[in-house]
Amino acid sequence: MRALEFGTGIWAFGQFVDRYAGDGYGPPRGTREMIEMAARVTDLSCLDINVPFATEGMTASEVRTLLDDNGLTCRATTPHIYMREYAKGSFTNPDGDLRMRTQRRVEEAIEAAQILGAGYVKFWPGQDGYDFPGQVDHQQMWDNTVNGIREVCERHPDVQFAIEYKPKEPRVRMTLANAPKTLLAIEDTGVANLGIVMDFGHSLMAGESPTESLLMIHRRGKLVSAELNDNWRDWDDDLPVASVHLFETMEYLIALRDIGWSDPVLLDQFPFREDPVAALHRSIETIQMLDEACGRIDRVELADAQTRQDALAVQRLYWNALLGTERFRD
Amino acid sequence: MRALEFGTGIWAFGQFVDRYAGDGYGPPRGTREMIEMAARVTDLSCLDINVPFATEGMTASEVRTLLDDNGLTCRATTPHIYMREYAKGSFTNPDGDLRMRTQRRVEEAIEAAQILGAGYVKFWPGQDGYDFPGQVDHQQMWDNTVNGIREVCERHPDVQFAIEYKPKEPRVRMTLANAPKTLLAIEDTGVANLGIVMDFGHSLMAGESPTESLLMIHRRGKLVSAELNDNWRDWDDDLPVASVHLFETMEYLIALRDIGWSDPVLLDQFPFREDPVAALHRSIETIQMLDEACGRIDRVELADAQTRQDALAVQRLYWNALLGTERFRD
């Protein structure tokens, strides 16, 4: 198997804010600076880039040049459809004008994707949902979600689109909350150029087994991107890979091998209090170390143990592979 | 709208055990006694009955007579496919012999359903899943789930089957965990006589909006039964209706009105420390009270508020309907 490739959301290098530290974590950074920082992360080769770009007025061609100059490529573009004006939703906004503006903003991201040579355009409708019990007409929300996304996809049959699901934040409850629900939405759109960005941490937060979801999405032909990170299960903490969950990360890497994943693995981290270059590199070296360990597992033995649901045998294989010894025995 | 009808799982009248009180909560009760208790719950008209029956050796005809004598009907039968021998699963058990035994036990429940005049046979594969990260081959589990259930459904094209989903317990993680995943499994079976038993409490536990799931299942033509109860979200506490969540229960009752639900509403409660007759009656009178309140809501105003995502207006309508006054104003 060839070496894994790595990418990251460009936001990892931006300034973060939250509702308390409204004045931001770390210094503000423009697009150029973010790209230059990304180039300093060993083994990082590509970016998911928000549109509009961080630096106002910068064109896609200028960004393309910056990427080229720094030896990076653009893996995806992500339209900002979850900021101020979209507080009540993008595709499902109650205001028809804003639903139209969502379409226009998505168009900008599509144009940028074409110039930047991106593999897909990502939808992350983080404001589409509700906050209170009873607040919305769920059927209407679903229809607006499906219709709004179908519309874009049909307008650009040659562009690959992908939805990133998540159960909450910023909206208290998001409509596209988990893997199977998103698969149903995609089915309802009836389009062929729409898939899923599968984020490990969002999946944990949704109470899923990330590996099971990855395989389910893959089996239905909808796996467009796989993203890694970690959290404490109760929130999208966006920590470096395997900061909390060891075996679940190994299980996921084994599944990536099984499906022959050859596209980049993306990192979705928010290093609020760490140096972004170091925090991203930590994830990459951890994945490389764990992936090597996974390569040492006897897959016939593993398949046999899983078929018997023999958890202790699976653990023995995982631990020994990690340690590179036969420390654990039957 | 005509009055709601009510049913309950017969287990509400049985003796409960758990892993600590292995000697049980309350006295042991046989089938006859459980049916007689059910008959004492005002406005309760039907039962979901486990097969094999609680009283060993009792026949379905004898149970039918007991039901008739007590003015009750059988709404569903539920095969015990989650007890001792099924500890590692029913349809997905690693042991082929047990997968076959699952099929046979389901057959018993189908036969009983026919004699008892039940509307559907329920599958609740509570042991089908895993306990440890990495323990199972998720693809294999999914295939066994889908194939095992398809097999039964195809063998009995004239019987209505329904899956009750739940995220965990007794298995640490259950395969048929939430509404959309179960819809995908049903889709994968390709059969027409398989739907869903939608349990409010399981849905809360799965992080869903129960109302959204109810409507999604209904829209896909898969709603076989609707069950109410309540919990603290983190576990299947099976408490009386609205013990914790008021507005979400009202929202659910409004949705039942909207889809013209005329089948019974089932209660799934485990009154560990309460008198079962009183605990079930409490749920029924609470539903009746809340449903009357829901009937007082101006549905044009509600639709308008929801379309605007105006949560405060929705609350005003809910509170006023509940109180039967115009206490809350714009």
Next chain:
Amino acid sequence: MRALEFGTGIWAFGQFVDRYAGDGYGPPRGTREMIEMAARVTDLSCLDINVPFATEGMTASEVRTLLDDNGLTCRATTPHIYMREYAKGSFTNPDGDLRMRTQRRVEEAIEAAQILGAGYVKFWPGQDGYDFPGQVDHQQMWDNTVNGIREVCERHPDVQFAIEYKPKEPRVRMTLANAPKTLLAIEDTGVANLGIVMDFGHSLMAGESPTESLLMIHRRGKLVSAELNDNWRDWDDDLPVASVHLFETMEYLIALRDIGWSDPVLLDQFPFREDPVAALHRSIETIQMLDEACGRIDRVELADAQTRQDALAVQRLYWNALLGTERFRD
């Protein structure tokens, strides 16, 4: 019993940001505008005010005049010790210089409190904790927390201080996470002028019974303020009162009656997508309505039911009080 008095954190009228909508929800507002909005909330009489003030350069005397002019008082001041420079903590910041700056910022809030006639100065050390397993020396964190707070309290023996606890956000895990842990910290400081701001929503999030915590804090003589709001248990959603939890809110209001609470009840809401004046007024009218209902409960009957742990009887009393009828019977 005399009517309840109400206050709110002034931030409810500010512009919110989060890590996605970095450009903010709603328009930015200065101190004057926020106070004028507060004055428009019927039955709202006082504010918890952040220091430094929202409007740069405004003095405490100017704020005092604004409050007077608008018929409001200052209930508390809260130093901003959780913004940018405090990203790694205030009292527990690894940098000694920042721990000193924390002390100075607290001094500003104390001075403002004196000019504004505030009842207490609140500490909300939302950045004091950790993000990763293993990241900190817990003993060191505890000592810095206790010593830093003791220092302030000893320096101002005549000022009342109060800690507001919360389990997470913005820090992934906060040190002063729940009621009993905060009581132990207060005990360890050994000072007499330090208590607790008990926030209903933070308590839900900490897995507590808010009422039990309120009573425990009160019994130890540490209840300085009681705050109401609501959430979905998994995050500090800061919704209007009883948006999700009815009986737990009623239980809390009964406890406030029992302890003879005569200070204002504070609201801690973040109306991201609602009009703040309406969202706060909704909470006040809901509390007034529920508190009236609680006043209708026969307290001898309630005490008797609770002593027997008779949950169904408690529910009957709650429902009947809410509806103002004897709809539910034994």
Next chain:
Amino acid sequence: MRALEFGTGIWAFGQFVDRYAGDGYGPPRGTREMIEMAARVTDLSCLDINVPFATEGMTASEVRTLLDDNGLTCRATTPHIYMREYAKGSFTNPDGDLRMRTQRRVEEAIEAAQILGAGYVKFWPGQDGYDFPGQVDHQQMWDNTVNGIREVCERHPDVQFAIEYKPKEPRVRMTLANAPKTLLAIEDTGVANLGIVMDFGHSLMAGESPTESLLMIHRRGKLVSAELNDNWRDWDDDLPVASVHLFETMEYLIALRDIGWSDPVLLDQFPFREDPVAALHRSIETIQMLDEACGRIDRVELADAQTRQDALAVQRLYWNALLGTERFRD
């Protein structure tokens, strides 16, 4: 540092039931058989034993002989105060007669402890709490808890007692829910011979950092026993050590080294679907492997990284220690 010693609750070898598999997981086993199985677990030296014993009529002297014959000792006795008759509580049962019966049952466990040479008698009041919002008078519950436990402790000033806390199960909400609350209860008893059994899994479930709680309990001189296992955070799954959480387990083992823990580490597992001998041995060998790794960490470097809150440096030290190489670098 000398080798760690290991013990387990004897229940790990018993037959489990739950509310679905009421007919049990695995075969029923008597006390003799359970002790003989325990003796087959390599490096296991002691047991926490429930009183009354599993085999009815067996005396403490007979159990002592069995232990001696099998090379085991008794670490603790745990009275069954959470079975059928205690469904509404032990020390807090509404029925005064049952509160007295609790005292008598505790006496049996004390007598057994003396004959068996146990180090402490454990209270696990798993039924003491409530199920519904509003159900109990929290003050009364607290007083009954504190008074009931104080009474026993005062009657036996020479016996060491210890409370094992847990947030829920079997009671929907337990009174002695977390570490600081239990410390406050102990403080309120005013007795010197009462401490805490600190269970890693219960602490995860309570939203705590197990290491922080261990150290807090130790610092207050109340650490009587330390128990390890693992779970998925949302329930007391009682899985083998480090099945889910790697770094948190390492952090805990480092803390045990820091406090010079020389008493046995106890295992609290429920191997529903595994061979108990193998499942317990897995935990022991995992602890031994991880503890060796912890021994390789440069403690000056670790302390320095923690003081700076440098999470990436802590991770580097943990990973390198685990792998036994310098794979991760600055």
